[in-house]
Amino acid sequence: MTTLAPSAPAAPPEPGLTPDEVVARAEALAATLVERQAETERRGYYAEDTHEAFSRAGFYRILVPRRYGGYEFGPETFAKVAMALARGCPSTGWMYLFGAAHALVAGTVFEEEVQAELFAGGEFICPATVAPAGSARPDGEGGWILDGTWGYCSGSPYATHFIGHTLVAAGEGQPPAPMLFVAPREKFERLEDWGAQLGLKGSGSHSIRIEGARIPGRHTLGGHLSMMAVTEDTPGRRLHGPEYGGGPLSFMLLELGVLAVGMARGALDAYDLLMRTRTTSFFPIVPRTEDADFQARYGEAAGRIAAAEAAVLHAVQQWQALCGKEPAAFTREEELRLALIGREAVRLAWGAVEGQLFPTAGSSSVRAGERVERVWRDMSTLHSHAGNGVFLASLAPRELAQAHFGPAAG
Structure with a gap:
């Protein structure tokens, strides 16, 4: 494991912001979403000005660790914010939650060097899927070359990253093994394939396509997110404290x-x-x-x-x-x-x-x-x-x- 020299924590935009204040902001913004539900459905995702309002309100930093410029307000505050937004517009709440929630995952399972890269922008919007898709082949330098399309990537329109799974060759005579990876925005393309479903038409659950993208080995983990045990500690617990464990x-x-x-x-x-x-x-x-x-x-x-x-x-x-x-x-x-x-x-x-x-x-x-x-x-x-x-x-x-x-x- 590579350990970086300690650095001074990055300050979030509003150091004095409290959990109660951010929930109150969500409730106020939710009231404005009601009349925009049809518009959101037609577009397939919430509007750019809504995204900017969420950014100003600090919603994309709720689960980002404090040392990287996040508010680190924890899961309960995040749940209350997402619940309020879904009350105003179900599609908007869905898209927001499944885009912003995985800051907790990244802050838990990846090592310090990777987290410093993932959270460098302060905000973290990262759809994640659990169904393995696509293919990965070694790049000869400890990384992987990824190709494939991953469906139902809720939160993809304003994503900064994507967490997905694929299958890689295991030992001789063994079935392929799952591998988790995280890719930055410049490595993938969002497809225009969402909106024909019965509901959640505005949830931004488009497919993501990756073609020949190199993913460093440190941005991958062997195994599947749903099966990862945390009973022997996690990188996040050591870095940030118990809620990242x-x-x-x-x-x-x-x-x-x-x-x-x-x-x-x-x-x-x-x-x-x-x-x-x-x-x-x-x-x-x-x-x-x-x-x-x-x-x-x-x-x-x-x-x-x-x-x-x-x-x-x-x-x-x-x-x-x-x-x-x-x-x-x-x-x-x-x-x-x-x-x-x-x-x-x-x-x-x-x-x-x-x-x-x-x-x-x-x-x-x-x-x-x-x-x-x-x-x-x-x-x-x-x-x-x-x-x-x-x-x-x-x-x-x-x-x-x-x-x-x-x-x-x-």
């Missing part, structure tokens, strides 16, 4: 719960307005706010969303608390347990929207482009995410039990 898998999957809660809160906001401005369809004709059935539906949805928010934010707090213990405490079993809390938050939030709000909002309120309709589409599309629809739905519960009791017989 947590499990990447669990935090990545908790992010789905964070987004689901934000989206559902946006639908509840729209339903609240309908309650105040619409009447019942059947006699007695009264404002919906005075009708017992509408009151019950609103209350049921509000309770489920509040429970989902409490669950996912407390899970993030548990994640941070585990980081504060010795590295051995962050076991695979703990990772899976936390990840499954994220799944339950998705279920609660989706149950509120799909079961209570969407069916009773009224036909005119679920036309194409209406806020309730858009949230329903976006949350439906969230369910197609492999982390939620495949891993958390079937693999994670079984693996959690195996981690606790031991492998299944046979």
